[in-house]
Amino acid sequence: MQELKNHLSTTLKHLRKNRGWSLDATAAATGVSKAMLGQIERGESSPTTAVLWKLATGFQVSISSLMEPLPEISADTVIRDAEEIRNIPGDKGMAVAPLFPFEPRFGFDLMELTFLPGYERVSEPHEPGVIEHITVMSGKMEILTDDIWQKLEKGQTIRFRGDKPHGYRNRNDEKAVTLSVIHYPHRT
Ligand code: MN
Numbered sequence: 262m263q264e265l266k267n268h269l270s271t272t273l274k275h276l277r278k279n280r281g282w283s284l285d286a287t288a289a290a291t292g293v294s295k296a297m298l299g300q301i302e303r304g305e306s307s308p309t310t311a312v313l314w315k316l317a318t319g320f321q322v323s324i325s326s327l328m329e330p331l332p333e334i335s336a337d338t339v340i341r342d343a344e345e346i347r348n349i350p351g352d353k354g355m356a357v358a359p360l361f362p363f364e365p366r367f368g369f370d371l372m373e374l375t376f377l378p379g380y381e382r383v384s385e386p387h388e389p390g391v392i393e394h395i396t397v398m399s400g401k402m403e404i405l406t407d408d409i410w411q412k413l414e415k416g417q418t419i420r421f422r423g424d425k426p427h428g429y430r431n432r433n434d435e436k437a438v439t440l441s442v443i444h445y446p447h448r449t
Contacts, residue, residue, distance in 0.1 A: 323370050374440075388424065391424050391446075393423040
């Protein structure tokens with residue numbers, strides 16, 4: 262939790278410096294308020310998934326790059342453990358483990374997403390071309406796409422456009438553990 266805050270604080274300052282963006286310019290590009298940006302940079306805020314996505318879309322970076330430093334993954338064979346890298350964003354009812362964070366040569370994020378009972382979030386569109394794939398490993402959940410909540414059970418998988426409004430919810434009494442592949446076709 263604190264690690265997520267610290268990493269995000271460092272990354273946001275770095276991204277802003279890199280782009281030469283003021284807080285005003287960053288607020289305009291991301292839709293995150295100046296006050297919230299300041300809190301994040303001071304490590305005072307636990308950002309929600311919605312805020313993380315706004316930053317990712319505004320800066321045109323992967324969501325995983327905002328969660329933890331890029332691991333040493335230059336080797337061809339890499340083993341990662343979700344238990345060790347699972348984060349809980351500020352919106353609480355979910356957890357995210359960036360199993361294989363985005364690398365330009367592959368063009369995707371592979372994440373474990375856990376949705377607790379009662380969780381519901383409707384997301385703004387991500388950058389153009391982004392496609393999401395969600396596979397349910399345990400429990401049940403629903404994905405909103407094309408204005409329909411699609412029910413998914415263990416073993417089922419869905420592909421949908423991340424660049425249109427979409428949502429995630431769990432109306433059951435057990436958690437849903439899923440694997441998410443987010444493909445960023447235009448990212449370099
Ligand atoms: Mn999404």
